[in-house]
Each structure stands twice: as C-alpha cells, then as structure tokens.
Amino acid sequence: MGTFSTNEFRSGMKVMLDGEPCAILDNEFVKPGKGQAFNRVRLRNLNSGRVWERTFKSGESLEAADVMDYDMEYIYTDGEFWHFMEPNTFEQHQADTKAVGDTAKWLKEQDTVTVTLFNGVPLAITPANHVDLEIVETDPGLKGDTANGGTKPATLSTGAVVKVPLFLSQGEVIRVDTRNGEYQGRAPRD
Amino acid sequence: MKNSLWRSAADISVLKARSQLLRTLRSFFDERDVLEVDVPVLARAAVTDPHIDSIVSQVCGEPCYLQTSPEFFMKRLLASGSGDIYSLGKAFRNGEAGRKHNPEFTMLEWYRVGWDETRLMNEVAELIQSCVSVSSVEALTYRKLFQQHLNIDPHTESVATLRAIANRYGEFDWQDGDRDLWLDVLMTHAIEPQMGDGLVLVFDFPASQVALARLDKDDHGEIIARRFEAYIAGIELANGYWELCDADEQARRLEQDLKKRAAMNLPQYPSDQNLVSALQSGMPECAGVALGVDRLLMLATGNHDIRQLLAFPFERV
Secondary structure (H helix, E strand, O other): OOEEEHHHOOOOOEEEEOOEEEEEEEEEEEOOOOOOOEEEEEEEEOOOOOEEEEEEEOOOEEEEOOEEEEEEEEEEEOOOOEEEEOOOOOOEEEEOHHHHHHHHHHOOOOOEEEEEEEOOEEEEEEOOOEEEEEEEEEOOOOOOOOOOOOEEEEEEOOOOEEEEEOOOOOOOEEEEEOOOOEEEEEOOOO | OOOOOOOOOOOHHHHHHHHHHHHHHHHHHHHOOOEEOOOOOEEOOOOOOOOOOOEEEEEOOEEEEEOOOOHHHHHHHHHOOOOOEEEEEEEEOOOOOOOOOOOEEEEEEEEEEOOOHHHHHHHHHHHHHHHOOOOOEEEEEHHHHHHHHHOOOOOOOOHHHHHHHHOOOOOEOOOOOOHHHHHHHHHHHHHHHHOOOOEEEEEEEEHHHOOOEOEEEOOOOOEEEEEEEEEEOOEEEEEEEEEOOOHHHHHHHHHHHHHHHHHOOOOOOOOOHHHHHHHHHHOOOEEEEEEEHHHHHHHHHOOOOHHHOOOOOHHHO
C-alpha cells in the first residue's frame, strides 16, 4: 500500500497509526503566518472504535491501511466464528466476536452485509440499514389496537429484542432499522 | 449526477460584503495619501522562508514563482522613492488550504516611511476598526501573552517544559528540540483558541522568529524582533515589521534561510538579489504590514469558513 501526506488527508480515508487501522474523521490545517504548519487530525481507531486526536507537521505522511469494504452473504455461525461468503468468488471469510460485536443480533442467514477486511481479515461487520426478522416471542397481540401507540418487547429470530406495537403477534415478520434498533413496520411481502 | 461545482460558493450578500470591504480599505488609504501600487505576482525569485512554499510555474521557458506576498516588489518601489504605498491584490501559498487558508488569497500590504512598528500597530487597529466593530483593543508583548495564558516566559523557558505543556493541548509524535516549533504549537493549540473576541496586538517576538524585521533589545535585556501580529478571536489577521534596511544583514538572512531549507530537504529557489540591491542603494526607514483580507471578511460577515467567502474556493477552480 502507498502513503498519504497530510494535505491528502480526507475524511473516510483509512490509514495506519501506531500499528492500528484508523479512519480519518476530520483534518484541520493550522499555521502561524511565519511558523510551522500543522494538521490537527481526528481519527477513529477501527479496532477499538475509539476516537484519537493527533497533530502532525504538515507534509508528514501515514501509511495507507489495507482496509476495504465488501458486500458478502452471511452463511452461518458455529458459535465461535461467523462465516461470510463473497457472492462472486464464493470465497469464505470467518469473523470473530470482536469483529462482529453487537451486529450479531441483526445477522440472518443469506442476508447481504458489509464486511470490512483489514489485511484480508474481517475487522468489522455492518448490517444493512433495514433487516426483516420474524418475531419468535412476544405477548399475544391485541386485535384492533392500532392507534393508541403502546408498545411491548418482542424477541426476534436472531435474538434481538425490539419494541413493537401491541397488535403484532408471534410469527409475524417485521422490518427493523439496525442503526437505532427501531421498529419500522411489517415487512413487505414479496 | 448533476455537477453543481460550476456554481459560485459565495452567497450574493457575501460578494457585496467583499466589494464593500475593498472600497472601505481603498478609501482608508485615499484619505491618508497612501498611494495604491499594482505589483507583479509572477517573479523569477521566490521567498526563502522555510515555512512558506511558493508555487512554481513555467513562463516563456523559464521557472517563475507566484509571489507569497508583494513585499519584495514593494520594497524595490520604496527604494525607488515611492513614499507611502499600499497594495491590494492576490498572494499565493502552496499547500495552505483549510478553514482559514486558501492557496490563493487576497492580501493588503502597506508601508509607512519614517514610521516604526509601534506607530503602524496603531494604524492597523484603526484600519481594522473601520471595517469591523471590535469589543476591545489590547497590545501586549509576546512574553506577556505567554505569561497571561500559560504562565511561562517564552524566551527563557526550557524546551522540555514547552513540550510538556504542549502535551496538555494535543498529542504529538515528535521529540524535536526546536524551540520555535513548540512555541508555534503553544500559539496555535493553546493560546489562539483562548483569545477573546477583542483585537489583540502582539509585539516583540523572539529573535529566532525575526523574519524581515529588525532586532532590538527589550527592557529585560532579551534580544527580540521588532515584529507584531494582530489577532481577533484567535484568527491571525496581520503581521508587521519595523523593516530591516541593512542590505548585508538582509543577504545573510536569505543565505541562512536557504541553508535551513537545504537541511529540511525543501526545494531551493533563487533568492531575490534585486531586493538586496534595492537595500544597498538605500531603502528609507519604514514600517510595513500585511493583512489577510479574506480573514477580515470572515470577521465582518461572522463566517467561520474562508471557503464560503471566496467566489470560487480552491475546490472549485
């Protein structure tokens, strides 16, 4: 991989800092008219999710991180690893708990997700913004109760628990926004 | 996909505010009998300052440099007998782009014959106040500024202490022993963000940051540069000198700069020998200052991003 100089830094760019893959969030150029130019950079450590701030002398460079996003199909989990497949090459990748994290509760077999590979190994898994999942457990539905806005917890096929309107029952398939875990509506039938 | 980058980045109200500002600046100097001069931006010599990078172009088969300020041409005019002069035009600095920088920008520079920097500092305050309303005006030395904000004497404090304090305001990977580097870090990371909304005039800079000002001794016996800077809300607006007139000293500083550039692996461009000759022939004693007009417009319009004040910022040219 190449290197990027401070004046090429753009938000979203992936670079190596202290041996960790990072995504640049923000790059501010500061310079006294007659003095040294600096770049004050905010980066997200893609391993830990933590935000770092670092000042560079302008013109310094960082190694590019071999971090790429791929659309892959989620196949199954064996309890220890989650397995994903590239749809064109059928190449399979296994992600550990650290890479999957909280995303596990949105993973339904055969769904397409974004797998971020770092040096060829899954670093993070991002589900689609909306997933359709079946309710496997909830209190019985209250017929006709569509208007008063009450909610109840429902456990979905992946183990996720979301708040749903009172009229929904076990066995129904709902659409959930994975970014905030909110119920969107009944899944459209195809 | 529709391309909207052809469009001006600036609102019509901003274009009007800029036009008004340029008129105000010109009438300020008209009233004071300062002559407007129009000097080249293209020259065969470049600035030697290691922290300023010129843009190189090929013109009629020879390398030429877009000027980073009109200073050298204006000094040649002063030595030619122009008297008080000002220039309102474009300056170019490579690699400088951000919220407060654009590689091409508008610079106001003026010289007052027979004045020193203290007198000029007052005129800078007057000019700024004729363009924007200022809550207060304060003039203090570089030493006082550091004492006020960080409780240290920037001239005598050890580099190790400067570095230790800097580490409270940011994270740095370098261990350099260069004093000016850490002073610059403290200025940009610690002091500028704490400066109030008033106009702050800072003078008596460290001798190592003399640029093209004269050296002198302050009342602590410290050798200082007779140089000043003007800030509002932590934004550096202007930089002025009691100008160096000694041709030999000028030639020495150009040489020193070129050596520093070589040590820093920076490009070596021809230094301006016409400037040295102008000083040899006798440049009148004077004070001079350069002011960033786009930044003044930021303050006049209350806008925090220079790119919204340029009809076409660098991203759109």
